[in-house]
Amino acid sequence: MDGTSFDVTGKVAVITGAGGVICGAMARAMAKAGMKVALLDLFLDRAQETAEEIAAAGGQSAAVQANVLDKESLAAAREAVIARFGRVDVLINGAGGNKKEASTGPELSFFDMPIDALKWVFDLNVMGAVLTTQAFGRDIAASEGVVINIASMASIIPLTNTIAYSGAKAAVANFTQWMAVHFNQNYSEKIRVNAIAPGFLLTEQNRFLMQKEDGSPTPRGEKVLAKTPMGRYGAPEEMAGPVLWLCSDAASFVNGAIIPIDGGFSAYWGV
Ligand SMILES: NC(=O)c1ccc[n+]([C@@H]2O[C@H](COP(=O)([O-])OP(=O)(O)OC[C@H]3O[C@@H](n4cnc5c(N)ncnc54)[C@H](O)[C@@H]3O)[C@@H](O)[C@H]2O)c1
DSSP: OSSSOOOTOOEEEETTTTTTHHHHHHHHHHHHHHHHOOOSSHHHHHHHHHHHHHTTTTTEEEEOOOOTTHHHHHHHHHHHHHHHHHHHOOEEEEEOOGGGGSSOTTBBHHHHHHHHHHHHIIIIIHHHHHHHHHHHHHHHHHTTTTEEEEEEEGGGGSSSHHHHHHHHHHHHHHHHHEEEHHHHHHHHHEEEEEEEEEEOOTTTTTHHBBBOTTBOOOOOHHHHHOOOTTTTBGEEEEEGGEEEEEHHHTTTTOSOEEEESSSTGGGOOOO
C-alpha cells in the first residue's frame, strides 16, 4: 500500500438503505468498480431492484432484508452477508432520512411537533448507524476496513425547519469522529471511519421543502440554489466518486473526516 491506488476490485461492501436514491447510486458505482456489494434495506423489494440493475450491468451483489433499528434483524443480515461473501471490508451506513411531521412549517409549529416524529428521525439517522456499526464492527476490525457514514450540510450548521434531522446529522458527524478514534485505539490503527456530507439533491425526502407542486422552486429552493456557487442541485451519482475514493487506498490517511459534496454550498455565506 503506497496511498495512491484507487483500485477497489474484490472488496466486499455492506450498504444500508441500498434501495434508496443515493445508496442505490453508490451501490451501482461500487459494483461497476468491481466490488461485491451486500444491499441491505428495510424493504427487500427495493434492495432487489438495485440488485437487478447491478446484475444487468454484470456486477456482483446480494439483496438482504434488514432493519437498522433492530439488533436481531442486523445479526441475521450479517449472517447472510458472511455466508455469501465471507468478509466485510466496507460498511456504508446509508439508511436515514427526514419526515414532514418532524419539520416546522406553516402548518406545524415547533410547539406542536409530535414527539414520535422527532424520535423517529433521531432513531433512524443516529441509532441506525450506531446499531449497524455494532453489528458489522467486528468484521471491519478483522479486515482493517472502512466505515462511511452519511452526514449532511445540516451536520455543520443546522438548516431551518428540520430540527430533528439537523440535530441527528450533527450527531452522525460526531459519531463518525468518535468511532474513528475508538476503532484506531482499540482494534487497529489501519481502520478508517469517515462521513460524506451531501449538499442539496432533489429527492423524495426533501421535494416538499424545495419544489412547489407545479415544479417551480419554493422560496427555500430558490435560496439553496442561490447559495450553491455551482448553481444547481447535485445528482445522486455524484456522491459515488468520493465514496469510491474513501473505500480505496488512495484515501489511506483520510480518517475522522466529514467530506462535503455540495457544489461549494458550505464554502459560501451567500455574500
Ligand atoms: N437526499 C438528500 O438531499 C440528502 C442530503 C444529505 C444527506 N442525505 C442522506 O443520505 C442518505 C440516503 O438518502 P436518500 O435521499 O437516498 O434516501 P431514500 O429515502 O431514497 O433511501 C433511504 C433508504 O433507506 C431505507 N430505510 C429506511 N428505514 C430503514 C431501516 N429502518 N432499516 C433499513 N433501511 C431503511 C429505505 O427503505 C430507503 O430505501 C440518508 O442518510 C439521508 O439522510 C440525503
